[in-house]
Amino acid sequence: MSIPVLKIHTQLTSDQAFILSPPALNFLVALHRAFEPTRQALLAARKTRQAELDNGGTLTFLPETKHIRDEASWRGAKPAPGLQDRRVEITGPPERKMVVNALNSGAKTFMADFEDSTSPTFSNLVNGQVNLRDAIRRQIDFELGGKLYALVQNPAVLLVRPRGWHLDEPRVTYEGSPLSGSLFDFGLYFFHNAEELVKRGAGPYFYLPKMEHHLEARLWNDVFNFSQDYIRIPRGTIRGTVLIETIPAVFQMEEIIYELREHSAGLNCGRWDYIFSFIKKFRTNSKFVLPDRSSVTMTVPFMQAYVNLLIQTCHKRGVAAMGGMSATLPIKNDKVANDQAMAKVYEDKLREVKAGHDGTWIAHPATVQIALDVFNEYMPGPNQYYNYRADVKVKPEELINPQVPGTITLGGVRANVSAALAYCGAWVSGNGCVPIANMMEDAATAEIARMQLWHWVHHKATTEDGQVITAELVGKIIDEEGEKVPGVKADQVGIAKDYLKSQVNAKLASEFLTSDLMAKL
Structure with missing residues (x-):
């Protein structure tokens, strides 16, 4: 299938052809033409900053945006329908069985992930769009192995994570250049579902990954405004929660919320990618050699500073401060080991709620109730925006403190x-x-x-x-x-x-x- 100068380099099933319909492709082309030059410029700026760090540079709060941080009056958007209480969010790829189980899990929200937990085969990406379209319209029920998978009456609120700005979609090209993976994932989901979601009392809600600069958040905000205007829904209908999962972004959290403020739904501690970024950004500096991965916990100094500053920043600006992922899975046929694993989930979520987080992430339905029990006990209201963490005074050097107890084995x-x-x-x-x-x-x-x-x-x-x-x-x-x-x-x-x-x-x-x-x- 093709439209002028746009080509799809693979065969499509009938469902996939519906998702990649000519009107949807026209929308993707419009996004590409409007925003691809800016995306490329921002990616080039990333390389420049990395070269500076490779040559001994460092990171700190930006002096040119101090006025944004100092201005006390501005706030992010008020919570959109279904996003006031996000105490437990389950995440996973948009595979059909996963979508049903996650929406039925008892979690408040489900983040359908086209990024880190999805291998981006073209069928995974487009079939994932089919699955989300069907789930939104309550048409996803199916039978597998004699078991019926059907949505409950009040499923979790749906959020979607598109791929990061750095990733291309090479199976779809415009004038010979690949589309942005971010805009491909976002654009198809938004085009097919935004109006339907609004009719059903929710909206198009997103998680935005891997950003390294507040200008990348500005690009998302421009994409949101363009897209809402394109289908004629009010600006501010979209909401975006930003994963703070790169070390440059932690120094620009207020600026990121500011750029998205009409659409901001808060920030999330993307803990694993953050550790990866901490090592990668200072890759040429031997002082940043860390011990075994198991030693780099949420309580080491640079991670604790990051968490505390994120919570303080979000609550200062009236948006959600979401906790990180507990990737622990239940252990079958070993009660002692399973009890120990689930105790670690409990301790992790207890640390988060006491720190002031408004919700948390889990990866498996079996851990939903554990997280819910912790947040229900310690957070009786829908969130903790009132907890301003006035005790937090984080200095730049604390965010890049490489001292981590432990050894390499x-x-x-x-x-x-x-x-x-x-x-x-x-x-x-x-x-x-x-x-x-x-x-x-x-x-x-x-x-x-x-x-x-x-x-x-x-x-x-x-x-x-x-x-x-x-x-x-x-x-x-x-x-x-x-x-x-x-x-x-x-x-x-x-x-x-x-x-x-x-x-x-x-x-x-x-x-x-x-x-x-x-x-x-």
Whole structure:
């Protein structure tokens, strides 16, 4: 199927053809023509900032936007219908069974994720759009293996996470250039569902990932206004919650809310990507070599400063401060181990609600009730916007404090290799949400593993017993762990092995594995 100068480089089913209808494609073209130059300029600015950091630069609050931070009167948007109480949000890919189970889970909201937990095969992306369209219209019920999957009367409120600004959609091109993955995901969902959502008493709500600058939030705001005008619905109907999951963004949180203020639904502590960004942005600085991934918890100094500042910032501006992901999965056939795992979920959510968060993320329906119980006990109202955290006084150096208790162990090296191989192998096979060692791993956790391996090799880090971590040592472990990857075909494991070896041997680790591996899907 094509319209002038726009081409789709794959075959479509009838449902997919409906999603990619000529009117929808015209909307995508309009978005592309209006915003692609700005997107490319912002991506170029990212490279410039990274080069500055690679050459010894640092990060701090922007002096040119001090007036925004100092102005006390402005606020973000009031909560939209269904978003005043977000105490538990479940997340997952927009796969049909997942959509039904998540909407029925008892969580307040469901974030359908086209980004880190979705392997972006074209069928995954477009079928995901079909599934969300059907769910919104209560037409998603289906039978599988003799079991009926049907929506309950009052399902969770739906939010959608499109891909980040850095990702392209190469299967759809305009004048030979790929569309933005962000605008492809956003545009199709908005075009087909915005008016229907409003009729049903909600609206088009989004999670916005991977931003590194408030001008990237301004771009989203411009996209929102353009899109609302395009289908003639009022400006301010859209809401966007921004994931603060890059270290540059934490220094611009007020500016990000300000840019989106008519559409802002708050900020979220995207904890795993934030750790990845912390390492990546200071990749050439040996002071930022961190210990085993398991040591980098939410209570280490730089993570605690980040959380406290995010909550204070959101409540100062009257928007939601959402907590991070608990990726823990229930453990079958081992009550003791399962009880211990669920206790960790409880402790994580207790820390969040006491810190002042207005809600939290979980990855599995079995943990919904645990999170609900914690927030119901400690947050009797719909949110904690009243908790201004006046005690918080975060200095720039606290946000980039690399001091983390712990050591690097050979077991930690092996765990990173194992997780990265298993995830990358699954990702290229079309699965972006992978249970590994009783944790639900997505691209963010795989990115921590990849970046730590490169960082340790590049800076000649040593394990606790004095062994230097070399590319040869990691390569040997990659070969060993490559023999143990469950549920992934040998050729896909081979792709993952070759990729990981290329990364640990690279002069500079690349930006995103999802960009690197796109051609291998």
